[in-house]
Amino acid sequence: MRDAPPAVTALNEGGASPFVLVCEHASNFIPAGYASLGLPAAELERHIAYDIGAADLARRLSVLLDAPLFLAGYSRLLIDLNRPWAASSSIPEISEATPIPGNVGIDAAERARRQAAWFTPFHDRVAGFLAGRPGAVVIGVHSFTPVYLGEARPWHAGILYGHATRFGRALVRALAADPALVVGDNEPYRIELEYDYTVPVHGDAAGRDAVLLEVRQDLLGDDAGRAAWAHRLAAALPRARG
Template sequence: MLKREVETAYDDPPAAETVNPQGASPYMLLCEHASNYIPTRYSGLGLDAKELQRHIAWDIGVAPIARELSRRLDAPLVLSGYSRLLIDCNRPTGVASSIPEISETTAIPGNQTLSHEERAYREAAFYWPFQREVGRILDQRQAKGTPTIVFGVHSFTPVFKGFVRPWHAGILFRKAERLGHALVDALQEPGLTVAANEPYQIRDESDYTVPVHGEARGLDAVLIEIRQDLIGDRDGQMAWVERLVPALQTVAAGALARA
């Protein structure tokens, strides 16, 4: 065990926060980018407070949505307690985007030329506790034979490197094609553009939740990406909860009926 694992301040959050672990819903909710918290000892990784409010540090608006979905669906939820800039809980370790030196177009001074020790410490302190907690709940559900769909809650920027994204939301999936397309269809309404596998695609080299917590266990797994300007306040967040709850319930009922 790395000695630095215990070097956390008394007021630092846990690496993983679990809500409703015994929830009976078929959905297992993950919020890998819930927080922009960076311990004081990291000095904001060299970024000012305004930069740490941007999407580069977390997924804006998603934690309140995930918590309300957990409550309304009676679903277990695990939220990451630290900024994705320290280490990204939806990336495989060792890839460039795991501990980014540049996020979008912004250089991250505190992530430049890190030692092997520091990388290993961040994995041990902030990454693996989250993954182990998700795995623990999934192990319990699978041991009980509880039907389970892995569902990650994310947001995306309206503009990325100059490209204006035309979608309001996207459903990301790979092997769970039937469920993913069913959820896209269930979320369609006038004036709303919801697309399959936009603005990103699931890949082994850039994703962890779907390939590992979902597909490697033989579980259906999807992520939702909601445009962050739509969920920057409580009203917008709850509007998306009102859309998602019936859509998720309908899709889960259909998936369980086919099982």
């Protein structure tokens, strides 16, 4: 068993970029005491456990932009760092169509323990850093599945935003300048107060521009794909900010 990671790993905190990268679904790690939440090992390699390719994409972006980066250390199945604490999907009993046995029927004490162990340390670290960075732009780095519940998704990437409409739409245009790309404008998801945390809390509520980047997982399946998307996004982000 590998050593238990910290709840959050911060890289390049002294980076000069205005962009601050946050990867809430970076890891599929589940401590041994949770017995894989009752799931076979193969299930933990799926999107239900983490955003495939997102951590490596975020690390590459951090280098290209000289941007600070905050990476989560634990699986979203234990507690989802991009969900409000009260959301039913915070600790999911079903993810996509897969039951999560180790999350069924847990009590308030266990919910509070997971919040204290993983959710609060991650977001306190991000919030504390942002407090000392006037003008920071928050960028959540995510990936999404090519097919969800039987429906194919046509987008190569999506930009999700709430209040940051100028920046979000400018980023969509910057990526869509490549005619080979299908870029979602608040697709394949939307930012919703009931179901999202990073953009509403670290961005909108604090008066900062904030977006989530979503890149389709099959485009991040190898080093070449992740490198290509890192360079594409590293060029588009400064253009969108203006």
